Amino acid sequence: MSNTISIRKGLNIRLVGESAKEIKDIPVSHTVCLSPLDFHGLIPKLVIKEGESVQVGDVIFHDKKNERIKFVSPTSGKIKQIVRAEKRKIVQILIESDSKQTCKKFDVKKVADTSKEEMLDLLLNSGIWPSIKQRPLDVVADPSNEPKGIFISSFDSSPLAPDYSFILKEKMDQVQIGLNALNQLANGKVYLSSRKNSDFTKMQNVIHHNVDGIHPAGNIGTQIHHIDPVNKGEFAWSINIQDVAAIGQLFETGSVDGKKCIAVGGSEIKNPAYFNIHCGSSMSDILKGNIVGDNVRYISGNVLTGDQKNTDGYIGFYHNQITVIPEGNEYKFFLTKGWLGLGFDKFSNSRLFPTFLLPKSKHFTLDTNTNGEERAFVVTGELEKVFPFDILPMHLTKAAITEDIDGMENLGIYEVAPEDFALCEYVCTTKINIQEKIRHGLDLIASECM
Amino acid sequence: MEPHFIKGGKYEKWNPLFETMATFAFTPKLVTNKGSHIRDGVDLKRTMMTVILALIPCLIFGIYNTGHWEMAVSEANRNLPYFDAMGAKFLTGLGIVMPVVIVSYGVGLGIEFLFGMIRGHSLHEGFLVSGMLIPLTMPADVPLWMVGLATAFAVIIGKEIFGGTGMNVVNIALTARAFLFFAYPTSMSGDKVWMSGLGDKMAANPESVDGFSGATALGDLATNMSDKALVAGQHVENSHEYITTFSQHYGPFESFMGMIPGSIGETSTMACLLGALVLVLTGVGSLRIILSFFAGGFIMGLLLNAIGGNPYLDLPAYYHLIIGGFAFGAIFMATDPVTASQTANGKIIYGFLGGFLAIMIRVLNPAYPEGVFLAILFMNIMAPIIDHYIVQGNINRRLKRLKTT
Numbered sequence: 001m002s003n004t005i006s007i008r009k010g011l012n013i014r015l016v017g018e019s020a021k022e023i024k025d026i027p028v029s030h031t032v033c034l035s036p037l038d039f040h041g042l043i044p045k046l047v048i049k050e051g052e053s054v055q056v057g058d059v060i061f062h063d064k065k066n067e068r069i070k071f072v073s074p075t076s077g078k079i080k081q082i083v084r085a086e087k088r089k090i091v092q093i094l095i096e097s098d099s100k101q102t103c104k105k106f107d108v109k110k111v112a113d114t115s116k117e118e119m120l121d122l123l124l125n126s127g128i129w130p131s132i133k134q135r136p137l138d139v140v141a142d143p144s145n146e147p148k149g150i151f152i153s154s155f156d157s158s159p160l161a162p163d164y165s166f167i168l169k170e171k172m173d174q175v176q177i178g179l180n181a182l183n184q185l186a187n188g189k190v191y192l193s194s195r196k197n198s199d200f201t202k203m204q205n206v207i208h209h210n211v212d213g214i215h216p217a218g219n220i221g222t223q224i225h226h227i228d229p230v231n232k233g234e235f236a237w238s239i240n241i242q243d244v245a246a247i248g249q250l251f252e253t254g255s256v257d258g259k260k261c262i263a264v265g266g267s268e269i270k271n272p273a274y275f276n277i278h279c280g281s282s283m284s285d286i287l288k289g290n291i292v293g294d295n296v297r298y299i300s301g302n303v304l305t306g307d308q309k310n311t312d313g314y315i316g317f318y319h320n321q322i323t324v325i326p327e328g329n330e331y332k333f334f335l336t337k338g339w340l341g342l343g344f345d346k347f348s349n350s351r352l353f354p355t356f357l358l359p360k361s362k363h364f365t366l367d368t369n370t371n372g373e374e375r376a377f378v379v380t381g382e383l384e385k386v387f388p389f390d391i392l393p394m395h396l397t398k399a400a401i402t403e404d405i406d407g408m409e410n411l412g413i414y415e416v417a418p419e420d421f422a423l424c425e426y427v428c429t430t431k432i433n434i435q436e437k438i439r440h441g442l443d444l445i446a447s448e449c450m
Numbered sequence: 451m452e453p454h455f456i457k458g459g460k461y462e463k464w465n466p467l468f469e470t471m472a473t474f475a476f477t478p479k480l481v482t483n484k485g486s487h488i489r490d491g492v493d494l495k496r497t498m499m500t501v502i503l504a505l506i507p508c509l510i511f512g513i514y515n516t517g518h519w520e521m522a523v524s525e526a527n528r529n530l531p532y533f534d535a536m537g538a539k540f541l542t543g544l545g546i547v548m549p550v551v552i553v554s555y556g557v558g559l560g561i562e563f564l565f566g567m568i569r570g571h572s573l574h575e576g577f578l579v580s581g582m583l584i585p586l587t588m589p590a591d592v593p594l595w596m597v598g599l600a601t602a603f604a605v606i607i608g609k610e611i612f613g614g615t616g617m618n619v620v621n622i623a624l625t626a627r628a629f630l631f632f633a634y635p636t637s638m639s640g641d642k643v644w645m646s647g648l649g650d651k652m653a654a655n656p657e658s659v660d661g662f663s664g665a666t667a668l669g670d671l672a673t674n675m676s677d678k679a680l681v682a683g684q685h686v687e688n689s690h691e692y693i694t695t696f697s698q699h700y701g702p703f704e705s706f707m708g709m710i711p712g713s714i715g716e717t718s719t720m721a722c723l724l725g726a727l728v729l730v731l732t733g734v735g736s737l738r739i740i741l742s743f744f745a746g747g748f749i750m751g752l753l754l755n756a757i758g759g760n761p762y763l764d765l766p767a768y769y770h771l772i773i774g775g776f777a778f779g780a781i782f783m784a785t786d787p788v789t790a791s792q793t794a795n796g797k798i799i800y801g802f803l804g805g806f807l808a809i810m811i812r813v814l815n816p817a818y819p820e821g822v823f824l825a826i827l828f829m830n831i832m833a834p835i836i837d838h839y840i841v842q843g844n845i846n847r848r849l850k851r852l853k854t855t
Contacts, residue, residue: 013488015488229851231848231851231852232852297481297487299487303486303487303488304485304486304487304488305485305486306487308483308484308487323487325487325488327481328479328481329479329481330479331476331477331478331479332476332477333475333476334474334475334476334477337477338475338476338477339477339493339495339496339499340495340496340499343491346490346491347490347491348490348491348492349490349492350490350492350497350732350733351731351732351733352491352492352496352497352500352732352733352734353491353492355491366488367481367488368481368482368487368488369477369479369480369481369482369489370478370480370481370482370489371477371489371490371491371492371493372477372489372492372493372494372495372496373473373478373480373493373494373572375494375574375575375615375616376574376613376614376615376616376617377616378494378497378576378615378616378787378788379494379497379734379787380736380787380790380792381736381787381792381794381797382733384794390844390847390848391844392793392841392844394792395792395841410845410848411841411844411845412848418485422485422486423486425485425486425489426486426488426489426490427490427492428489428490429490429492429493429494429497430493430494430616431489431493433484433485434485435484435485435486436484436485
């Protein structure tokens with residue numbers, strides 16, 4: 001019934017602190033945040049003022065360039081503050097939650113009776129739309145484009161990632177309704193990739209692919225590349241499986257409750273577990289009393305692609321996990337823990353450290369130290385080992401660094417997102433921030449070629 | 451101490467020096483801020499240190515071999531037993547080789563620091579390897595000032611004007627070797643330079659070394675065997691005879707072990723293979739390049755055998771892989787990631803052509819018996835072209851996909 005994709009190039013980074021399979025509920029945060037910065041390249045246009053009351057699902061701002069794309073409140077309460085940067089750029093919209101949590105009702109029909117246009121409007125108006133991202137550029141999808149397909153990964157292979165078949169075990173019906181809805185939108189081209197034997201393989205109305213292999217097998221970019229790669233002028237949409245369930249919920253109940261389940265893990269978490277939270281909750285509420293050390297890095301998202309947050313920060317829109325790892329801001333003597341040490345505590349994809357000799361069951365506590373200084377590219381062939389695309393990662397990165405637009409186009413920039421290069425960035429001997437370079441390249445493409 | 455060296459501090463301009471020392475002793479406390487929050491343990495320092503480690507067998511054997519031939523010269527006995535008086539030979543060799551190593555590192559690192567200070571960055575690790583490779587490619591009798599000059603030339607012209615480590619077009623150590631080869635050919639070739647002290651002794655008292663040949667295997671091949679007929683005024687029609695005589699002097703075992711005269715570090719294929727083992731096991735050196743380089747050399751050797759005609763052409767193909775700097779070049783020079791081909795398939799082509807050309811130059815142009823370094827330099831320059839076609843292949847695959855959809 002399905003096709004199998006196997007991913008051999010890549011790397012599973014085995015970190016300490018995997019979340020236990022138990023879900024805890026966290027009451028809604030006193031303050032919830034919606035940040036325009038979570039949406040790359042977005043210029044927000046506010047439709048509310050400070051002090052106004054909102055419900056879950058009320059529009060807070062929309063995309064200035066495309067007013068159909070609306071961003072809604074994840075909580076009900078009062079707009080507390082609109083935080084601006086020095087040049088008045090909007091950084092955060094803070095919403096004070098009330099205790100009632102009322103949700104805005106939308107007018108929904110059955111999925112089968114909803115036309116494609118109605119479906120589009122419903123997703124846009126309900127604020128689910130920003131969950132749909134597009135390739136190229138890795139930004140919020142433009143509803144005026146016709147996608148070649150909607151791609152959904154039912155698993156996440158990144159370090160300490162949440163297990164969606166656990167999170168959504170009770171919500172399989174909603175996932176199915178959500179998939180049906182997307183099916184209307186994409187004229188039957190909905191691709192769902194799953195691990196073999198997972199519950200998601202039973203889903204209807206989708207084109208199944210079994211994906212086996214190591215990270216980045218679960219990344220949507222990897223899957224799109226192996227299923228139906230994006231060429232210039234084409235668009236592929238993708239959406240997280242939890243947001244598919246949210247669409248299902250919208251059709252079931254007529255509203256979206258603004259909640260999601262996240263995994264909290266990492267070596268500095270006392271009791272790694274799953275938590276039901278409100279989108280945009282504050283990190284300190286989620287992590288209260290659950291942190292071991294004090295010199296730690298709070299990451300909204302996974303260790304490879306997430307955003308660094310302070311304790312007073314808020315979980316990002318697209319993130320389904322929080323990771324806390326030790327900071328590495330101290331000197332390490334070269335013979336003991338430094339560059340010439342034996343390095344049994346280091347996790348390396350190269351064979352310069354004994355990682356490859358250690359049993360696969362050993363998990364590592366890694367800190368945020370770069371383990372070396374930035375240099376020009378010297379080593380060749382190492383990025384290719386963790387990059388399962390028919391794309392030359394080093395050449396593409398160099399094209400991005402040198403702002404060579406033709407080069408980037410030719411070498412496949414339309415297919416990739418910064419997150420696809422996360423492992424390349426991890427293994428890079430010369431410590432180049434490859435994701436940043438790729439994002440810069442994509443920004444250039446966005447301004448020059450789209 | 452650090453505050454003195456940071457921007458605005460008392461010794462601000464010495465910061466690169468300070469930083470180099472500090473980052474040598476301690477992995478710095480730099481942390482990630484964007485993108486991937488954790489990073490692989492590997493860095494350029496460890497990578498380069500591994501290459502130096504891989505060079506140690508060559509260095510140690512080179513020291514001993516140099517000591518042996520110095521003693522052979524002083525006793526005017528080319529057939530001096532190889533494994534006698536090992537301690538003394540090693541010490542003699544140490545006295546000859548260490549100054550070369552020190553000059554190479556001293557000059558090279560000095561220039562690197564200078565550029566580091568001008569550009570405001572700490573020492574980039576590339577030269578740590580080049581500084582060891584340069585002495586190993588030198589003949590034992592090389593004057594120290596030449597080593598210094600060649601190193602300076604290689605670092606400035608070969609690397610720093612392109613932007614430093616990672617930016618160079620051709621291999622640094624080979625640039626130094628080539629510079630000397632073309633600037634001071636008499637000190638770099640012929641049959642007097644390969645054994646320490648031989649040149650001086652010949653000049654002072656020719657009779658004491660009468661009948662003593664200081665030639666290398668390649669030198670003998672190039673001068674005596676490529677020119678079909680004449681050795682010592684006598685015509686010998688039979689290639690076979692030459693080769694038999696040749697293999698009496700440079701037996702396969704002696705050549706493989708490196709017990710023959712030659713540049714300091716190049717003679718022992720055995721020591722090179724030990725280094726290759728380290729490089730390949732750690733993944734620092736490209737197995738693709740090493741294997742294809744050997745394959746290219748061997749196939750060219752077989753081709754030449756097939757043509758035949760003079761003793762050099764008839765020399766068994768495997769011999770080419772164990773004499774001269776072939777193994778050393780294949781393992782340590784051709785694999786330099788900066789100057790080699792950067793794509794997986796490109797590496798195979800690059801290595802193969804490198805080995806192929808090395809033997810071609812060596813045999814067909816007796817003026818350059820050591821064709822390996824010329825071949826590698828040539829392939830360094832060709833590597834971007836090879837990569838261009840590989841990259842173009844990748845691009846075309848993508849374009850084709852666009853057309854078919």
